Amino acid sequence: xxxxxxxxxxxxxxxxxxxxxxxxTLLDRRNHHVFQPLLYQVATAGLSxxxxxxxxxxxxxxxxNTQVLLAxxxxxxxxxxxxxxxxxxxxxxxxxxxxxxxxxSYFGRDEWAVHAPGLKTLDDALDIRRRVLLAYEQAExxxxxxxxxxxxxxxxxxxxxxxxxxxxxxxxIARHSLAGDFRRIDPRSARxxxxxxxxxxxxxxxxxxxxxAALQLERLGVxxxxxxxxxxxDEAGVQLGPDRLASRTVIxxxxxxxxxxxxxxxxPLDRAGRVRVEPDLTLPGxxxxxxxxxxxxxxxxxxxxxxxxxxxxxxxRHAAVNVLRALRGEERLPFRYVDKGSLATIGRSAGVADFGxxxxxxxxxxxxxxxxxxxxxxxxxNRFVVMFTWMWAYLTFQRSARLILGSSGGAxx
Amino acid sequence: xxxxxxxxxxxxxxxxxxxxxxxxTLLDRRNHHVFQPLLYQVATAGLSxxxxxxxxxxxxxxxxNTQVLLAxxxxxxxxxxxxxxxxxxxxxxxxxxxxxxxxxSYFGRDEWAVHAPGLKTLDDALDIRRRVLLAYEQAExxxxxxxxxxxxxxxxxxxxxxxxxxxxxxxxIARHSLAGDFRRIDPRSARxxxxxxxxxxxxxxxxxxxxxAALQLERLGVxxxxxxxxxxxDEAGVQLGPDRLASRTVIxxxxxxxxxxxxxxxxPLDRAGRVRVEPDLTLPGxxxxxxxxxxxxxxxxxxxxxxxxxxxxxxxRHAAVNVLRALRGEERLPFRYVDKGSLATIGRSAGVADFGxxxxxxxxxxxxxxxxxxxxxxxxxNRFVVMFTWMWAYLTFQRSARLILGSSGGAxx
Numbered sequence: 001x002x003x004x005x006x007x008x009x010x011x012x013x014x015x016x017x018x019x020x021x022x023x024x025t026l027l028d029r030r031n032h033h034v035f036q037p038l039l040y041q042v043a044t045a046g047l048s049x050x051x052x053x054x055x056x057x058x059x060x061x062x063x064x065n066t067q068v069l070l071a072x073x074x075x076x077x078x079x080x081x082x083x084x085x086x087x088x089x090x091x092x093x094x095x096x097x098x099x100x101x102x103x104x105s106y107f108g109r110d111e112w113a114v115h116a117p118g119l120k121t122l123d124d125a126l127d128i129r130r131r132v133l134l135a136y137e138q139a140e141x142x143x144x145x146x147x148x149x150x151x152x153x154x155x156x157x158x159x160x161x162x163x164x165x166x167x168x169x170x171x172x173i174a175r176h177s178l179a180g181d182f183r184r185i186d187p188r189s190a191r192x193x194x195x196x197x198x199x200x201x202x203x204x205x206x207x208x209x210x211x212x213a214a215l216q217l218e219r220l221g222v223x224x225x226x227x228x229x230x231x232x233x234d235e236a237g238v239q240l241g242p243d244r245l246a247s248r249t250v251i252x253x254x255x256x257x258x259x260x261x262x263x264x265x266x267x268p269l270d271r272a273g274r275v276r277v278e279p280d281l282t283l284p285g286x287x288x289x290x291x292x293x294x295x296x297x298x299x300x301x302x303x304x305x306x307x308x309x310x311x312x313x314x315x316x317r318h319a320a321v322n323v324l325r326a327l328r329g330e331e332r333l334p335f336r337y338v339d340k341g342s343l344a345t346i347g348r349s350a351g352v353a354d355f356g357x358x359x360x361x362x363x364x365x366x367x368x369x370x371x372x373x374x375x376x377x378x379x380x381x382n383r384f385v386v387m388f389t390w391m392w393a394y395l396t397f398q399r400s401a402r403l404i405l406g407s408s409g410g411a412x413x
Numbered sequence: 414x415x416x417x418x419x420x421x422x423x424x425x426x427x428x429x430x431x432x433x434x435x436x437x438t439l440l441d442r443r444n445h446h447v448f449q450p451l452l453y454q455v456a457t458a459g460l461s462x463x464x465x466x467x468x469x470x471x472x473x474x475x476x477x478n479t480q481v482l483l484a485x486x487x488x489x490x491x492x493x494x495x496x497x498x499x500x501x502x503x504x505x506x507x508x509x510x511x512x513x514x515x516x517x518s519y520f521g522r523d524e525w526a527v528h529a530p531g532l533k534t535l536d537d538a539l540d541i542r543r544r545v546l547l548a549y550e551q552a553e554x555x556x557x558x559x560x561x562x563x564x565x566x567x568x569x570x571x572x573x574x575x576x577x578x579x580x581x582x583x584x585x586i587a588r589h590s591l592a593g594d595f596r597r598i599d600p601r602s603a604r605x606x607x608x609x610x611x612x613x614x615x616x617x618x619x620x621x622x623x624x625x626a627a628l629q630l631e632r633l634g635v636x637x638x639x640x641x642x643x644x645x646x647d648e649a650g651v652q653l654g655p656d657r658l659a660s661r662t663v664i665x666x667x668x669x670x671x672x673x674x675x676x677x678x679x680x681p682l683d684r685a686g687r688v689r690v691e692p693d694l695t696l697p698g699x700x701x702x703x704x705x706x707x708x709x710x711x712x713x714x715x716x717x718x719x720x721x722x723x724x725x726x727x728x729x730r731h732a733a734v735n736v737l738r739a740l741r742g743e744e745r746l747p748f749r750y751v752d753k754g755s756l757a758t759i760g761r762s763a764g765v766a767d768f769g770x771x772x773x774x775x776x777x778x779x780x781x782x783x784x785x786x787x788x789x790x791x792x793x794x795n796r797f798v799v800m801f802t803w804m805w806a807y808l809t810f811q812r813s814a815r816l817i818l819g820s821s822g823g824a825x826x
Contacts, residue, residue: 048461050814070550137483181470401463
């Protein structure tokens with residue numbers, strides 16, 4: 001059998017089948033699994049890439065029935081039961097689990113991508129880190145006050161968990177980590193603005209927590225602009241309806257878009273291109289193909305399953321169970337989602353948490369978030385190093401990965 | 414005054430002038446200082462970039478008389494006493510310290526650079542890491558035995574300390590870190606070949622230590638080919654006179670070449686373009702300009718000063734002393750080099766050390782190397798994290814930074 005994608009869903013499925021008598025080939029176009037909830041920490045120079053990622057081969061090294069291949073899947077040839085790779089070659093399967101995930105959406109304005117990078121991969125995170133750090137360097141060299149202000153204005157588009165975490169971390173960099181390192185500019189005067197098209201941040205959370213999150217953001221120095229949809233965007237700033245916000249650094253944390261591979265599955269798609277699956281996670285009419293994780297759309301117990309890491313892991317394990325049941329000739333079971341709650345952090349020692357009846361905010365939510373994230377980081381070494389890095393950052397306000405790497409390498413206009 | 418370069422030399426000069434009543438502007442085209450002796454550890458996935466580098470601004474943050482600018486210097490206008498920046502702007506100086514360092518040399522065959530990257534910057538190191546890890550991934554997917562062998566052959570050109578360390582680490586990856594992670598290939602069968610044009614490796618060391626280093630390399634599984642000058646090089650391998658070595662991964666660790674900026678100093682240059690300086694480290698005829706570090710050529714006590722980090726730091730401190738003496742109207746002093754010995758490591762728990770009368774090899778040399786390098790790493794956090802990472806790697810044979818990042822992102826031929 002073949003698994004496409006080594007994210008939370010694909011990895012959970014592969015692991016659940018580790019002792020089964022099936023031969024598994026797991027394909028990913030990257031050699032590493034990324035702990036996505038902490039990507040924003042790499043983007044804001046708090047952690048190094050290797051601290052939140054591990055080679056997929058290493059994670060699965062002891063699983064002798066599994067082979068990991070670095071390759072990009074372009075589509076699926078359902079009648080021939082073959083995965084079509086980007087280089088044109090094909091890979092046969094008897095059972096297929098599609099877990100490629102989704103990317104962000106510019107709502108049809110893909111030309112915005114070059115000015116406002118999104119945050120889905122480690123390369124994205126390093127690109128954002130470079131832009132943010134370079135903006136301060138440019139501001140330090142800039143003589144003109146207006147242009148300096150433009151370099152020192154950071155806009156985050158999208159008020160979901162990623163946008164909120166990103167904005168909080170950016171404010172923290174400005175107010176603490178960089179303060180004192182520059183001579184001409186005062187990083188504390190940098191503006192961080194979180195723009196959200198809808199009426200409140202964290203729309204998937206209870207509204208009381210949205211209010212608390214907005215308050216905590218404001219306290220950190222983030223300006224929260226709700227009801228502000230982006231209508232235009234270029235290298236000099238964003239247009240929000242009639243308003244113009246001059247900024248050289250815009251980060252995109254909005255929208256969801258499925259990869260084009262989803263269209264080759266011949267199933268009904270939602271507006272974002274995600275695949276509607278049967279209750280047992282299989283493709284309609286193709287019980288040998290499972291779609292799991294963020295790419296899958298389904299309702300469980302009458303409510304849509306959210307596109308979050310715990311849901312992807314549960315789907316991965318459930319698909320594995322159904323694969324084994326089908327092999328034994330047993331009926332496949334419908335997927336049931338167990339909501340264990342949601343957590344978002346807002347800078348240093350603030351956050352919100354929704355565990356159903358229990359709702360937390362402030363330091364307690366932040367501490368819960370920290371513990372849970374460290375616990376789920378793959379590998380003991382990473383857990384330890386991240387814990388130490390955070391402790392260090394907490395005590396000293398320093399961010400340890402403030403390196404400008406790649407492309408230009410130096411400051412060019 | 415202006416200092417060009419935030420390497421060992423420039424930083425040592427800036428620090429030595431930290432309490433002097435001079436206004437310093439330090440320029441570097443990167444925002445970080447790199448601990449170059451450990452670059453090969455980043456290139457071989459043992460350490461993360463942030464573990465061997467710190468932002469220059471952070472290092473100098475408490476030094477209120479110093480301003481750090483991210484900018485690239487293109488040349489020096491000596492009569493006008495101005496540094497010419499890459500973007501065309503100019504920066505006036507009264508005193509100038511040039512500490513830009515050197516890069517590797519392809520001996521006039523710059524077209525080789527694309528096939529055989531050198532190792533001078535963090536970006537170089539990440540590029541090499543990507544190539545090495547991708548080669549194994551390609552080998553795992555390759556059906557043809559000859560081409561598989563080509564992917565699994567790693568050539569290091571140049572038998573100096575960097576080449577020796579690089580080759581040792583590559584052999585270690587193959588024999589330990591990756592062993593067991595692949596299904597079709599056995600990484601232990603990878604070949605690592607160190608080619609050196611001269612008659613022995615580590616030519617700057619006593620010949621007894623060269624012999625010991627070669628033996629230790631062979632024991633690690635590295636093939637050492639001495640007397641083998643590279644005559645041609647392309648993406649499929651290297652030509653060594655009449656011999657042809659098929660390899661998809663060639664790493665360049667040979668030659669020295671000064672940046673073009675050196676030619677704008679109007680001083681006599683050596684063959685590599687390095688600047689011949691007066692005994693007091695100033696430019697002939699320009700006592701207001703100092704050239705230090707790898708870019709400077711001079712003899713002290715009748716022997717050429719080697720291009721190593723301790724020499725650069727000593728020159729930086731000496732230039733600072735002379736700057737202050739000149740300000741007080743005192744005579745400048747000639748530079749004297751204190752040779753504290755040389756150390757090279759060869760993979761895990763082997764190495765050679767030359768402390769003049771005391772010569773070490775094997776585990777003792779490796780332990781000395783480890784202690785000295787951790788001691789000199791800038792910042793407590795880095796010292797601690799690197800120590801922990803190494804201890805972990807030593808106990809588990811794991812390399813923690815095995816990430817393929819950047820450019821293609823996936824496997825393409």
